[in-house]
Amino acid sequence: MSGVAAGGSRTLPSSARAPGKCILFGEHAVVHGAPELLFAVDLRTQVVVRAAAETTLNADPRASESNPYFRAALEALWASGPPVEVRSVSRLPRAAGLGSSAAFLAALATALLPEGAAGRPAELAQRCFSLERQAQGVGSPGDTSASVAGGYLTVNSPRGAALWTIEGDSRRWEVRRLEDPGWVWIVAYSGVPRSTADAVRAFARRLENADGPKLLDRFASVAHRGIDALARGDREGVAREMEENQALLREVGVSHPRLEALLEAVAPAAEGAKLTGAGCGGSIVVLPRSGRETEAMRRLARAGAVPFPVRASTTGAEAVGPE
Numbered sequence: 151m152s153g154v155a156a157g158g159s160r161t162l163p164s165s166a167r168a169p170g171k172c173i174l175f176g177e178h179a180v181v182h183g184a185p186e187l188l189f190a191v192d193l194r195t196q197v198v199v200r201a202a203a204e205t206t207l208n209a210d211p212r213a214s215e216s217n218p219y220f221r222a223a224l225e226a227l228w229a230s231g232p233p234v235e236v237r238s239v240s241r242l243p244r245a246a247g248l249g250s251s252a253a254f255l256a257a258l259a260t261a262l263l264p265e266g267a268a269g270r271p272a273e274l275a276q277r278c279f280s281l282e283r284q285a286q287g288v289g290s291p292g293d294t295s296a297s298v299a300g301g302y303l304t305v306n307s308p309r310g311a312a313l314w315t316i317e318g319d320s321r322r323w324e325v326r327r328l329e330d331p332g333w334v335w336i337v338a339y340s341g342v343p344r345s346t347a348d349a350v351r352a353f354a355r356r357l358e359n360a361d362g363p364k365l366l367d368r369f370a371s372v373a374h375r376g377i378d379a380l381a382r383g384d385r386e387g388v389a390r391e392m393e394e395n396q397a398l399l400r401e402v403g404v405s406h407p408r409l410e411a412l413l414e415a416v417a418p419a420a421e422g423a424k425l426t427g428a429g430c431g432g433s434i435v436v437l438p439r440s441g442r443e444t445e446a447m448r449r450l451a452r453a454g455a456v457p458f459p460v461r462a463s464t465t466g467a468e469a470v471g472p473e
């Protein structure tokens with residue numbers, strides 16, 4: 151079948167995929183300028199875009215109105231293109247703290263932008279962040295940068311090799327790449343969905359209290375120490391700071407009884423563990439004790455979670471063959 155060129159830009163059909171992410175330190179605080187450490191997980195979203203008689207997402211013709219991420223991407227990247235049928239398949243649970251919306255945006259942008267745009271990842275990361283902000287109203291560029299870049303990243307930290315700077319909301323976030331220590335993590339989804347935007351707003355309100363600046367400093371110190379520990383391959387140090395970070399997240403009220411139950415269930419087989427992402431439900435991330443990965447998985451499953459062993463994805467957003 152011959153391809154369809156959209157307004158001289160992208161030849162269809164086109165397909166791309168991008169990984170989700172897991173935050174190790176600094177969720178929420180990063181929105182306010184504190185450091186963050188995260189990695190792209192080896193669980194991906196793949197999209198296939200074909201020319202069609204009407205625009206649909208997974209056969210839903212209303213998605214371009216009802217799905218704010220899809221709408222934002224189409225308006226910004228495909229305004230003069232023909233109707234398209236988009237199929238999206240993901241191994242990432244939604245609303246679980248694993249960056250499914252960032253992965254969808256990074257994959258869709260890679261599939262819609264003219265060939266070659268994937269070769270300019272800094273631009274792609276900025277566009278995906280702007281789209282996510284538009285759709286979600288709040289947030290930092292950590293998730294979208296991880297989906298675009300792959301690997302381990304820091305945001306607002308002097309550690310790592312400079313990748314790009316993202317601008318928005320009168321802030322600049324510096325994004326850097328850290329070396330992958332090669333560790334296996336376990337992410338466990340609690341099954342409790344939540345809204346990232348609501349959790350981010352609740353955290354922002356908490357920072358308005360008189361002790362807000364001090365609280366933010368405590369988040370920043372934990373993240374700095376956690377990043378330093380990971381950079382020197384110090385599992386014990388990383389585990390300790392994960393526990394400290396969890397104590398802070400609990401203190402500000404973004405943990406959840408189900409998450410606390412999972413943290414307790416996995417503790418004997420874990421070096422460290424904490425919630426990951428916006429919290430208030432969603433997932434936890436565990437650094438399992440060496441040789442006790444299966445036990446950790448079993449403990450989490452028995453406690454009612456859906457556990458996944460994950461490593462960092464070495465690749466970020468990338469075009470793939472359409473079939």
Ligand code: PMV
Pocket residue numbers: 176177178179180181246247248249250288289290291292293346350426427428429432
């Ligand atoms: O739960 P998720 O995957 O939407 O991650 C949210 C991470 C926050 O730090 C709470 C917000 C952000 O955009 O950084």
